[in-house]
Amino acid sequence: MDQFDLLVVGSGPAGRRGAIQAAKLGKKVLVVEQGKRVGGVSVHTGTIPSKTLRETALNLSGWRERGFYGRAYRVKQEISAEDLRRRLLITLDHEVEVLEHQFARNRVQHIRGKASFVDPQTMQIVKDDGEVVTVSAASILLAVGTKPFRPDYMPFDGKTVLDSDELLDIQDLPRSMVVIGAGVIGIEYATIFSALDTQVTLIDPKSTMLDFIDKEIIEDFTYQLRDRNMKLLLGQKAEKVERLPNGKVELTLDNGRRLTTDMVLFAAGRMGATDTLNLPAAGLEADARGRLNVNPETFATKVPHIFAAGDVVGFPSLASTSMEQGRIAARVAVGAIAKEPPKYFPxxxxxxxxxxxxxxxxxxxxxxxxxxxxxxxxxxxxxxxxxxxxxxxxxxxxxxxxxxxxxxxxxxxxxxxxxxxxxxxxxxxxxxxxxxxxxxxxxxxxxxxxxxxxxxxxxxxxxxxxxx
CATH class of the missing domain: 3.30.390.30 (FAD/NAD-linked reductase, C-terminal dimerisation domain)
Structure with missing residues (x-):
């Protein structure tokens, strides 16, 4: 059995920063990543892809120049899903290459496979080829991130009814789209596709959106969205979503209103990706959304040598704050002093x-x-x-x-x-x-x-x- 000072599960912002910090302190570190390549959700389906998609959409559509040349201005008249994907793949390859180099430079070992607890200090890793590796560590950092919430009543098919991960693989840009969920992810994708001249309708059961943002800013933001003909159906709930024989999707709202659209994006929340970790074997349990409770200063769980950081611990769920959480957790885990970060973060x-x-x-x-x-x-x-x-x-x-x-x-x-x-x-x-x-x-x-x-x-x- 291999023994490490710190075992990190997940190579997203929290995991990578935590692993590299511990390695810089001279510790023996192993990172376990179940995805095909290192980087976690942030690199492959979350932060980097959505921001790359946004930048590509704004560039190809000529969005930034329309103030001068009018709303009909385009850089590329016919924009395809392949146009968006081409730049995305180049960006992802670069991100993975940089991360692998950082691991190599800092002598951080990493392995592909699914990790689960055997006991509080031991984890079993099942590799893609079926080989099982058992490792133990003085401390463990869980940085497994989140995955889209997929309720049973949504008829997901990966083509016309999708979650935010599946959206990155669409073959054609829809002429119309309904986005369910006016949280950060839903609003980001809704406005990106609106900039591509897709007719977008945003639905959320709450009558307000982004309540943690200054109200005056949201009022200005809302005005801009409505000014470009985005439909905001706040305070309304999609009670039924049904795929039609003609390839479209019909939604029935709780007030009886019916909408027909080419595509539905369900972006109403995410779940902590903790279901495969066998948490009970470590003496841990997740909440209803799969998240772990931690000490907000040290990021230690109720099991003192097991830490958690990043989106899996909940708000604010930002790549930037996740990196800092991972760094602090790693320092505490290996017995180094961890200074409290500045009070205000963007x-x-x-x-x-x-x-x-x-x-x-x-x-x-x-x-x-x-x-x-x-x-x-x-x-x-x-x-x-x-x-x-x-x-x-x-x-x-x-x-x-x-x-x-x-x-x-x-x-x-x-x-x-x-x-x-x-x-x-x-x-x-x-x-x-x-x-x-x-x-x-x-x-x-x-x-x-x-x-x-x-x-x-x-x-x-x-x-x-x-x-x-």
């Missing part, structure tokens, strides 16, 4: 348009009874926005009236997921409104929106510097 939603946020929303500030003021900038107010042909896009900052410190930054529009890091740095360094008013930004850039929003807030707050 949240990015790669929809069309992008949304990114960091810090407190206006609703959270109100709930905490903090006296505050907001500053707003619209991208069309910047010279760079004019150059790019932008007529949408909004940056919002929230400041404390008492300390004048930045409390939150919220952006919807082109480049939001890049721009947010300026606000993130100021938040974590406890900067004030004066930073944005007195600082110089490159001109012309979209980052200039920070100065415009800062001046907007400063004008409302008054030029009175209080003690910080």
């Amino acid at each position: 949240y990015g939603i790669y929809a069309v348009p992008e949304i990114s946020t960091c810090g407190l929303s206006e609703e959270e500030v109100k709930d905490r009874h903090i006296p505050y003021e907001c500053g707003i900038a619209r991208f069309r107010e910047t010279s760079r926005g004019h150059i790019m042909g932008l007529d949408t896009g909004l940056l919002k900052m929230i400041f404390s009236l008492k300390t004048r410190r930045l409390l939150g930054v919220h952006i919807v529009g082109e480049g939001a997921t890049e721009l947010v890091h300026i606000g993130q740095a100021v938040l974590n360094l406890k900067g004030t409104v004066e930073y944005f008013v007195e600082n110089t930004f490159n001109y012309p850039t979209l980052a200039e929106a920070y100065k415009i929003a800062g001046l907007d807030a400063w004008n409302r707050m008054g030029d009175i510097k209080s003690e910080i």
Whole structure:
């Protein structure tokens, strides 16, 4: 039986970062990945594919240039599913190559197979050829990620009724699509296909969407979606989904409304991929959604030497935060000091348009009874926005009236997921409104929106510097 300092199950963001961190500390590490190639869900069906699909769709459709040349403008008149897949495969090959090189450079061993617990410190790995390998480790990190939730009442066929994993393998772009689920994944894919001029309808039983995002940002986002004729049927539930003989799909909603479409994407939630781990043998159990409960500071489970990180532990389920969780878990697992990460991290939603946020929303500030003021900038107010042909896009900052410190930054529009890091740095360094008013930004850039929003807030707050 092979003995390791750290056994990592899963090679997604949390698993890879945890494994490499432990290896850098001189530990003997093994990564087990059940997929055909390393990278996990993030590389093969989640983060990287969806963002690559988005970028390809925007480039080939000419979406970014339509502000100048009109809505009929196209870079490529006939866009096929193969056009989208070609760039995706090139990107995935690169990601896998980089990861394999990182493992080799840091002397991280990895093996393909399905791992399951034999006892709390021993796992059995069944390889593709049927060979069974048994390994033990002083510590174990579970970074198995999630898989799409697939309820029995959905007639999945991989062609007209699909989950988000299957969507990447479609043969033809649909003329119409219904997306069930207005969470991050559903909204990202709904808006990407809308940018490809697919007629998209978004359905969700909740009357609101993305409730963790500042409401003013969501109002602006919703306006943009409706302006391009996306149908938002919020507060409505699909009670019946039926494939028709003519190849289309019919949905019956709880209010009696019927919809006919070419394709249905079911994106209402994901499940932790823990069902094959034989958790009871390790003294663990998952919740109803297959997720594991951990200490939020160390990511240890109730079994002290077993850790879990990434999407399998639930919110925020971001590749960026998963990496940090994996790093912290690995350091604790091998007995190294793990510093607490900065308080504020950015949240990015790669929809069309992008949304990114960091810090407190206006609703959270109100709930905490903090006296505050907001500053707003619209991208069309910047010279760079004019150059790019932008007529949408909004940056919002929230400041404390008492300390004048930045409390939150919220952006919807082109480049939001890049721009947010300026606000993130100021938040974590406890900067004030004066930073944005007195600082110089490159001109012309979209980052200039920070100065415009800062001046907007400063004008409302008054030029009175209080003690910080």
